[in-house]
Amino acid sequence: MISTSAAWLAFFLFAGVMTYAGIRDVATMTISNRLVVFLVIAFAVLAPAVGLSFDTITSSIVVASVVLACTFVLFAAGWIGGGDAKLLPVAVLWLGADLALPFVLYTSVIGAALTLGLLQLRRAPLPLVLKKNAWSKRLLDRETGIPYGAAMAPAALLLLPESHWCSAFL
Template sequence: MLQLTACSRALMHAKHRGRYGLIHQPEWPPEAGVSKYLSSDYLWRIDAIMTLSTLSALVAGLVFVAGMVGAGLMDLLTMKIRNWLVLTLLAFYVVLAPAAGLDPETVGWSVATALVVLICGFLLFSLNWIGGGDAKLAAVTALWLGAERTPDYIMYTALFGGVLSVILLSLRKLELPLSGRASPWMSRLSMNETGLPYGVAMAPAALLVLPHTIWFASLSV
């Protein structure tokens, strides 16, 4: 009974202090506080989006570099660029482009550019100037590099392809040493009837253009 009386007295005392301003009672709604918290939440969301965009661009850069190096080595060693490599690059672009913040207009122009490159590539393939894998790799590379940087990519590919052609044609005039004959890919490259592994030229051309693309612009944000 004494405990209940003490509690009731304490409650009455607290009520009395609050009525006469002795206890701070926060007003509602705390307009300044709400705006502050909303602003902080908004900034946090922006920071999270920017972090996701930067991380996606970083992953995209690593995937693209690995894909180009793999395509160049694959073409050099086997004279083929496998479809699974091209499709893997395509799949990663579909996933990473929106995550990295590429807007629909940019993606649309990239797709249109890739289709044009694919058509031109198969025209060259029908003339037996390049392989089918080269045409598909060029198209997916144009998709990644975008409409603005694809002309640079084509220019560097032509330049590196010309250098590659001169080197291989010069080497084919020489007799392959015995150590080279034991290597299937070196023996294949030494034959005049063997075509040129244009993937070897396309890979460094793409890597040279990559730092000037929108992917690196996302990394700098």
């Protein structure tokens, strides 16, 4: 049985947590392990409550596992951060196997724009107002990486309405 209440809860919970993760990544350049674990547990509880089929849940887990293996390799090579390597597959778990490729593609395009924008900003002198903030100094430091959580969040939000979570109330 499909629970509309559980579907709405899942929808807003995932949207809220991804938004928080994106903002937090910009501010601190970290994505909490607790946040990732929370999303995994919430998926395990809400997926059956919404009435997702065994096949849908299984395919989401399998594809998310493949993405985790790929992001682990990227992390080991030093190309992405550890938080990004964990958040990407968890977002794929939530969005489902059929949205995995679009999610990675959207994240890549948004991430490329973010990277180009930050690289451009990092070339300019830091304005006085931004010199006073630790987060902006860290974000605009040329030695700092790119907060890809900030690219994953809008990518997830763009695709969430197409996900299996919305089939219960659309």
